[in-house]
Amino acid sequence: MKHTSKWLGVASTAVLAAFGATSAHATGTLAGTTITNTASISYSVSNIAQTAATTSNSVVVDRKVTFTLANVGATTTVTPGQGSLLPATAAYDTFTLTNNSNDTLDFALAGVNQATGATAQHSGTDAFDVSGITYYIDTNSNGVFDAGDAAITWVDEVAPDTSKTIFALANVPLTVTNTQVSGIVLTASAELGGTSSTQGALLTNSNGAAWIPGTVQTVFNDTAGVSDSANDGKYSAKGDFTVYAPVLTLSKLSTIISDPVNGTSFPKAIPGATMEYCVVVQNATGGAPTTALAISDPLPTTVTYLSAYGIYLNSTYSAGTCGTGTLDSGANSSFAAATSGNNGTINGTLNNVSAGGAIAMRFRVTIN
Missing domain, CATH: 2.60.40 (Immunoglobulin-like)
Known part of the structure; x- marks a missing residue:
C-alpha cells in the first residue's frame, strides 16, 4: 500500500492598497483603505511538491467619525456697539475643531444664541443676544483674528488628527451694559471630505445597518456636546461675550x-x-x-x-x-x-x- 502524505502550510500577508502603507495614527487605518489578506497552502504528493493554492480576501475600511469642538480661553470682553466687520475692532470668540476621525472631513457650522437666563460658558447668565454671527478660519495659525484670516461658511478639508481654529464673529447691541453676558452655542456637523473648496454632503450614520463589503460606510462615534447627543455626527460647544463698559x-x-x-x-x-x-x-x-x-x-x-x-x-x-x-x-x-x-x-x-x-x-x- 502506498501512503500519500500531505503537508499543509498557511502564510498570510496584509496589503494596504488605495492609500498605500501609512504610519500609525491615533485615528487608526484610514477610511477607504483596502485590506487584502492572502492565504496559501503548499503540499506534496509522493514527496513531489505540488502547485500551491492561494485565496485572497479584501475589506474596505469604513469611516469612523469622531471629533470635538472646544471654546478657547476666557470670556470675550466686548463693548456696547462693537461689531464684526473690522479685524481691529471685531467682537469674536475662539473655538478649536479637532478631527479624530480616520478620514478627511468637511464640517458645517451653525451658531445660535443661548436662551436668556441660561448659564453661559464661563458661568455668567445670558442677558442679551448678539447678531450677525459669521465665521473665519485662522489661516495664518497665530490664534488671533486679523486681516490674514479667511471668511468661511463651513470648514474645508480637515485631515485626520489635525485641528483648525475658528473665530465666531458677532455684533454687540449698543444698549448693553457693563458685566452683561451673551452666550452662544456653535455646532459643527460632519460632512464628506475629499474635494478641496467643495462642501461635502452631510454624513449619515450606518450604525444598525447591515455591513456592505467593498463600500465605505460611516460609523458615528462622537461624544455628546453641550446641546447634541452622542453618535449623531455633531459636536456643540458654548462660548460667551461679556460687556466691559463705563458705568x-x-x-x-x-x-x-x-x-x-x-x-x-x-x-x-x-x-x-x-x-x-x-x-x-x-x-x-x-x-x-x-x-x-x-x-x-x-x-x-x-x-x-x-x-x-x-x-x-x-x-x-x-x-x-x-x-x-x-x-x-x-x-x-x-x-x-x-x-x-x-x-x-x-x-x-x-x-x-x-x-x-x-x-x-x-x-x-x-x-x-
Whole structure:
C-alpha cells in the first residue's frame, strides 16, 4: 500500500492598497483603505511538491467619525456697539475643531444664541443676544483674528488628527451694559471630505445597518456636546461675550454766588444773580475707563454765560460739591479746558474717567 502524505502550510500577508502603507495614527487605518489578506497552502504528493493554492480576501475600511469642538480661553470682553466687520475692532470668540476621525472631513457650522437666563460658558447668565454671527478660519495659525484670516461658511478639508481654529464673529447691541453676558452655542456637523473648496454632503450614520463589503460606510462615534447627543455626527460647544463698559452717572448742581440785592450774603436766584453750574461725570467702580468723553450743556434763554469767569475742570470731586480753584494743572494737565460754544452751548472735552473716578465742569451764568 502506498501512503500519500500531505503537508499543509498557511502564510498570510496584509496589503494596504488605495492609500498605500501609512504610519500609525491615533485615528487608526484610514477610511477607504483596502485590506487584502492572502492565504496559501503548499503540499506534496509522493514527496513531489505540488502547485500551491492561494485565496485572497479584501475589506474596505469604513469611516469612523469622531471629533470635538472646544471654546478657547476666557470670556470675550466686548463693548456696547462693537461689531464684526473690522479685524481691529471685531467682537469674536475662539473655538478649536479637532478631527479624530480616520478620514478627511468637511464640517458645517451653525451658531445660535443661548436662551436668556441660561448659564453661559464661563458661568455668567445670558442677558442679551448678539447678531450677525459669521465665521473665519485662522489661516495664518497665530490664534488671533486679523486681516490674514479667511471668511468661511463651513470648514474645508480637515485631515485626520489635525485641528483648525475658528473665530465666531458677532455684533454687540449698543444698549448693553457693563458685566452683561451673551452666550452662544456653535455646532459643527460632519460632512464628506475629499474635494478641496467643495462642501461635502452631510454624513449619515450606518450604525444598525447591515455591513456592505467593498463600500465605505460611516460609523458615528462622537461624544455628546453641550446641546447634541452622542453618535449623531455633531459636536456643540458654548462660548460667551461679556460687556466691559463705563458705568456713568451725570449730575448737575447749581449754586447762587451773588445777587444785585443781597450781594454774596444769602444770595437768591433773582434776575441779575450770578449762578454757578457744576456738571459732574462719575464712573462707578468696576466700569471701563471712558474714551472720547465730551460734555455738552445747551443753556436756556433765561440765563447768559459769563465768559469773564471762564470754565474750569476739576478731577477731584466729593458728593454735593464741585471743589474750587482754577483749571487742573500739573499731574492733571491732560484734562482739556472746556470752551464756550455757539448757540449758548457749553462744550467740555475731557480725557478718560477711570473706574471709580469723577470729573466736574464748572462755569457761571447770569439769570436774565
